[in-house]
Amino acid sequence: MKILVLGATGALGRPLVKALRAQGVDVRAACRHPEAGADLAALGADVMAADLTDRASLQRACAGVDRLTMAAHGMLGRGRWRSDAVDDAGVRTLIEVACDAGVQRLVYCSALGAAADHPVDFFRTKYAIEQALAASRLPQVVVLRPSAFMEHHVHGFNGLSLLSKGKVDLIGPGSKTRNFVAASDVAQIALHALLDDPAPFARLDIGGPDHASNAEVAALYSRLAGVPLKLNHLPRGAARIIAVLARPFNPGLARIMGLFALPDDAFSERFVGAAELEARFGLRLTRLDEFVRAQVQAWRAA
Ligand SMILES: NC(=O)c1ccc[n+]([C@@H]2O[C@H](COP(=O)([O-])OP(=O)(O)OC[C@H]3O[C@@H](n4cnc5c(N)ncnc54)[C@H](OP(=O)(O)O)[C@@H]3O)[C@@H](O)[C@H]2O)c1
Numbered sequence: 001m002k003i004l005v006l007g008a009t010g011a012l013g014r015p016l017v018k019a020l021r022a023q024g025v026d027v028r029a030a031c032r033h034p035e036a037g038a039d040l041a042a043l044g045a046d047v048m049a050a051d052l053t054d055r056a057s058l059q060r061a062c063a064g065v066d067r068l069t070m071a072a073h074g075m076l077g078r079g080r081w082r083s084d085a086v087d088d089a090g091v092r093t094l095i096e097v098a099c100d101a102g103v104q105r106l107v108y109c110s111a112l113g114a115a116a117d118h119p120v121d122f123f124r125t126k127y128a129i130e131q132a133l134a135a136s137r138l139p140q141v142v143v144l145r146p147s148a149f150m151e152h153h154v155h156g157f158n159g160l161s162l163l164s165k166g167k168v169d170l171i172g173p174g175s176k177t178r179n180f181v182a183a184s185d186v187a188q189i190a191l192h193a194l195l196d197d198p199a200p201f202a203r204l205d206i207g208g209p210d211h212a213s214n215a216e217v218a219a220l221y222s223r224l225a226g227v228p229l230k231l232n233h234l235p236r237g238a239a240r241i242i243a244v245l246a247r248p249f250n251p252g253l254a255r256i257m258g259l260f261a262l263p264d265d266a267f268s269e270r271f272v273g274a275a276e277l278e279a280r281f282g283l284r285l286t287r288l289d290e291f292v293r294a295q296v297q298a299w300r301a302a
Contacts, residue, residue, distance in 0.1 A: 003194055004028045004065040004103075006050060006094070007072030009036045011151040011183035012109060012190065016069060017045050019191050030061045031072065052090030053080055055097065062094075062101035067194050069107040070094060075122050076252035083251065087125045095136050105140035107193045108133055109186075112147040112179070112205055112271060119266050120259050130203070142193040146186045147179040147207040147271050150291045154180050158214055159221035159292060163299045167230040171239045171260035174214035174231065179271035181208035182286035189281055207271025209278075210288035220289065225296045236261040 003020060007013040008029030020027045021043040029040045030050035037047040050061035052072060062068065074086025091108075098106055114126035133141045148154075161168045185208070192200050212220070215231060222229035234242075243257035274285050 001066045002026045002028060002064055004030060004061055004068035006030050006052070006061065006068060006070050007109075008040060008045070008047070009033070010071055011149050012146075012186055013069075013071040014040070015184040015187035016071065016190050018043060019187055020194070021045055023191075023195070025195070028061065028065060052086045052094060055093050058094050058097040059101070062097050062103055065098075065101060065103055067105040067107070068098060068103055069109070069190055069194060071109050071190075073109075074252075075255065078250050078252050083122055083125065083255065087122065088128065091129050092132060095132060095138065099137045103138065105142065105194070105199065106133065106138050107142045107144065107190060109190075110143050110145045112145045112207060113267055113269065114145060119262060120255065122255060123267075140199055142199050142201065143203040144186065144190060144193060145203065145205045146183075147181050147269060149183040149186070150180045150208070150286065150288070151183050153178070153214075154217050154288065154291060155295050158217050159295060160299075162218055162221045162227060162229070163225060163296070166227065167232055168214075168218040169232045169234065170214055170218070171234050171257060172236045173233060174218070176213055176264040176269065177211050178213065178269040179207040179211050180217075180288060180291075181206060181271075182291055185283060185285050188283055189277070192281060205271065205273065206277065207274060208285050208288070209274035211270060212288060217288075217292070220292050221296065224289070224292050225299075 003025055005013050005017050008017050009031045017027055017029045017040050027045045029037050029045040029047045032051045034047045034049045041047040050057040074081045074083045077086055110126040110130055114123045116127050118124050130143055158168055186206055219229055239257040239261035243254045247254040278285055
């Protein structure tokens with residue numbers, strides 16, 4: 001069986017390719033910059049270039065593939081790679097190409113809370129693609145709906161800045177309660193979604209065991225790294241103005257500014273069910289403090 005992971009070098013894609021290779025699965029690993037996948041090629045993955053905005057590259061990526069995971073996105077993209085071109089039109093093209101190529105199962109990474117009336121366009125797009133998949137000719141569709149990945153939202157957009165620059169820039173007060181999940185844990189569930197027969201679920205909300213606000217995450221880094229806590233807050237009103245000004249030329253930046261400028265109760269980022277996920281998949285989901293401790297140790301070692 002040949003499996004395609006599209007978005008193979010991402011927070012989700014990379015651990016998924018590694019887990020598949022660890023089980024001896026024949027994996028094609030695709031993204032726009034295959035040179036970033038040298039470690040995956042070294043594990044025996046067939047690393048190749050593919051771009052959701054390039055139909056011919058998707059046809060090459062899907063040729064001979066039995067199952068695939070869509071783990072790419074363009075939430076922060078602009079120009080050719082703006083979100084509507086990648087996450088909407090691009091994924092619709094992928095669905096058509098996968099059907100024509102005879103792909104039997106498509107595992108789609110949506111997002112927790114995706115809905116037709118979500119206040120953020122990206123989550124509306126995720127929901128629209130869930131609907132398009134349900135109406136497609138694909139024999140099997142599996143939808144993962146994870147909460148915010150720790151690798152990006154806890155570390156990349158938050159704690160890393162405190163460690164490397166001594167300060168964290170937050171949009172708004174950073175007071176909203178959010179659920180975070182390790183993408184490496186999501187990869188373990190994606191592994192079941194890809195390999196189990198029959199598919200273990202049709203659609204699954206996925207989250208971690210802990211909730212925190214962005215300000216609390218920064219404080220956790222400060223405590224565990226022993227560095228002073230310095231938070232800069234961009235007022236929500238200023239973020240809203242930047243969002244309007246940036247939208248024509250940088251829709252990704254506009255989206256992030258607009259998203260974090262929303263009131264805390266505009267949409268929920270809570271998740272209930274981590275214990276059930278652990279029991280169902282025989283996993284121990286990464287705790288927030290464990291994740292942060294590991295990032296601090298890795299940063300010190302580097
Ligand atoms: N991050 C989160 O908090 C979060 C939460 C819920 C759901 N999700 C969903 O989970 C999936 C994986 O997200 P992630 O955070 O792991 O992504 P990520 O770390 O940002 O990585 C994105 C991956 O997709 C590739 N990619 C980007 N644009 C592409 C394009 N136009 N064509 C083909 N490949 C492209 C990237 O490599 P190149 O740059 O080389 O192309 C990379 O391999 C996405 O569908 C995302 O929407 C993410």
